[in-house]
Amino acid sequence: MGARFKARIGANENVFGTSPKALSAMLEASLESWQYADPESHDLRCALAEKHQVGFENVVVGEGIDGLLGYLVRMLVEPGTTVVTSSGAYPTFNYHVHGYGGRLVCVPYVADKECAELLVRTANREGAAIVYLANPDNPMGTYSSAKSIMKELDRLSEDCVMVVDEAYVECAPADAAMTVDIDRPNLIVMRTFSKAYGMAGARVGYAMGSSELVGAFEKVRNHFGMSRPGQAAALAALQDEEHLVQVVRQITESKERIRGIAENLHMDSIPSAANFVAIDCQRGEDYAREVLNALARRGIFVRMPMVWPQSRCIRVSAGTQADLDLLERHLPHALDEAYRIRYRR
């Protein structure tokens, strides 16, 4: 539209920013960026292994979860291989599956939630090679306890790898995060520095699992894919637990305010364990899209789920007070506008 957004609350970024310690490390590493980064990400992997109480060989670092999902799919999917996910869950995972010729079987959300039980049952029935589960989920923000997922994993065929995408887990209640069990050859857990750590632009994700599965990434990954500033910043961010705690508090407050803004307009929103809130616009997908477009015309960038029935919602990322002031001011007008366009034309 030829204009910059005034409020960028659509990409689930962390507007509360990167840890100052991570930033400082990033700046320092920038000055050394004439040198390649360590292709093994040795120091970062050591720190991650310590944090998660696993071995160095159980951690692989990559260019965001997107990159790691691509490598995983490459390793396990060939034309015709079946993969199971939820309809409307992370599209980039589906992109990789389609890219390698896999057969994607989608199960519906159950009560706006990715349903581990249904996913596993379907994976077993279809003879899937991978079953994908984001916990917390994007775009709805719902979550399951790690314990309930582990229970389903016990029922999953050993020939099928469960990938648990924990991109948002730092924002979630403590019972959400999986304990990485390196003795399970068919579990891989992925995390990122893009969300709660506020480093989306630095491209650092990691995956954890058995040494056999994680070790296999060495055969396909881009060994020099990591940037030096990204590696350094991630390492420093891990050492700034205080910043993380404070950011998560800010995210929680911001989510409460978003829910309040919706409530004042008599709209429901879905309780979120992530860094965004799905607001139920209650009038179908086309109406939700008009709300989104009307907000965009007013300089507010939000997104929406792409698959019905989740697509009755708009998805608003946690924002600053200023961002949410704009949302509060413009959302009523956007709703009016969308209503006029949809129903009075």
Added chain:
Amino acid sequence: MGARFKARIGANENVFGTSPKALSAMLEASLESWQYADPESHDLRCALAEKHQVGFENVVVGEGIDGLLGYLVRMLVEPGTTVVTSSGAYPTFNYHVHGYGGRLVCVPYVADKECAELLVRTANREGAAIVYLANPDNPMGTYSSAKSIMKELDRLSEDCVMVVDEAYVECAPADAAMTVDIDRPNLIVMRTFSKAYGMAGARVGYAMGSSELVGAFEKVRNHFGMSRPGQAAALAALQDEEHLVQVVRQITESKERIRGIAENLHMDSIPSAANFVAIDCQRGEDYAREVLNALARRGIFVRMPMVWPQSRCIRVSAGTQADLDLLERHLPHALDEAYRIRYRR
């Protein structure tokens, strides 16, 4: 060995550093790295398109040439597909070909040079899908004129894509650089900010070619693979032609000094169009490896070609005066040591 190298002149990095303008942009972008980078690399691609007088749709940006080579191989190689390269040329390209199950046919260097004529003849004979040529070459630093490569391209089957890896071309004589011909569907030229631009740790490479071939990368690439600091730095680096010219002058002087150091020890070196010099140790591969190891024990990091007969050489990257002072001081001792180990034990 539990110690840091005193001279890091083995990875063909640019010790003369990044453009201050690029650094400044990188620092600024670091502060905004809570945001994702632009998945289209719009501004950077526009600038690259302008520089090379091609269209926006003829340029794809990726996580270094390594990443782009991986995508290219993925698109064109399936199990059994034939690919032609030179024996001892860039191993990461071979890694990708093996990774996708391709059949790699290697032709020898001719007079320490990748031979376009032999490569093309072999590609035609073997029905190859890709023929790889680095110009200038790594690890020997030799080069061919773009004109002579174009002549061979004219003879190449249209079913085979020629990839010209110009990682080092900014250091080479002006007649080395290919003019990108977007009307040729089977030519792709790759460049990087890792070498002359001094941004190895930022992971920015790009490829240019017909809109059909370049557009196909959209179907397989990691759309959020680029870092925000890397994108910003690359864009700024393009606007600092002066720094590039000055760095290339320093590289040239450094290469001359390396050749002089070798000459004083009665060793030949190969005239280099890249940012390193291959020094001929004249006594076979095992001896060259002992020289390399002896230098390493003295805190000097260099590398060597991996395939005979190029492996008679060690490869020394352009270094600072201090780096080369160390090389000058230690190389005679390293040669003595290697000689003793090889011939007097």
